[in-house]
Amino acid sequence: MPRVSEQYRADRRAEILGAAARLFAANGFHATSMADIIGEAGLSAGAVYRYFPSKEDLVAAVAETALSAADEVFAELLADNAAPSPAHAVSVLIEAITARLMNEPETGVDFTRIGVQVWAEALRSPALATRADAVYLRLRGHCAEVARRRQQAGLLPDDADPDHVGAAMLGLVQGFVLQHLLINGTTPAAYIAGLNALFPTPTS
């Protein structure tokens, strides 16, 4: 048997993921079959199934790309015990989504379109719902950590629950994604200006 290099494997995996992302973004998760993905990738069915046994595995891999980007954003925001304001954290996350996910560099696909498709599909698929729940809890956890740091710095009320504040922060991000896709002319700059007007930054 020929030895298959790590690089070869990584390239095949990226090709399949790109094909799946293009189809999910264009046609939705439900209307895309494994056969469609195999056709779009131009590989054998065996090759595709070896890397991704199911559509759920593919969508999980797409979500992982988005989550890794978010992990990096929060690692930077929270480095050196920083206590950024929630409004700043939400703004930075919205800018990162715009720059890195709306035209994802590896695939050229708008990953936020896939996100909205998955939201809808998760309401009908328990398997997808379980994965979506985990994804959003991880994101909300990052937001809650921002709230916790802010509280420790005395800049959020003592009796606020950081998880609840994190939920509202994540909500602002989700609302931006939706409005950017669905309401003509919603720009990141306009939305961020709006949220900054809502949150006067305490400086004491």
Add this chain to the structure above:
Amino acid sequence: MPRVSEQYRADRRAEILGAAARLFAANGFHATSMADIIGEAGLSAGAVYRYFPSKEDLVAAVAETALSAADEVFAELLADNAAPSPAHAVSVLIEAITARLMNEPETGVDFTRIGVQVWAEALRSPALATRADAVYLRLRGHCAEVARRRQQAGLLPDDADPDHVGAAMLGLVQGFVLQHLLINGTTPAAYIAGLNALFPTPTS
């Protein structure tokens, strides 16, 4: 020809709308056909098409129910030249969605599930996208009016654009709907507590 009373018409229309809402919420907009709706309503195809020539008309009627509820909420909030805080307006809207749309009294259907289905479908259907755009602009306009009143009362920065503030307010509401449906254990009370901690209410 027999004369058909107004009441008869209204009842048939409500029956068809209820059948469509149940199917949209359970199976999504894309996977529901006019034939499915005709079957669920238990009426003739001719009867159904007379009231609603297309699925888009049905989903528009469902959206109208939700929007009418929002119109009432804002009419109350803004009565007598009141200038409620954006956080209060968002909280009241979230409470109204929970009470009136998550278990809509006429149909027993969770209309927010339909909303999420429509978000996804609007990305693929230009006809639906145009209608969704109009729906969200109307909601965002109500939010912007709250911001405008607040600004006139000197409680929002003079240089803030009320439309941008309205976008962030609507984003908070959309984020609640999503998290309530997709993240286990997200309650209206927890989310509202989080957003209140984020927005210290200016009282000057």
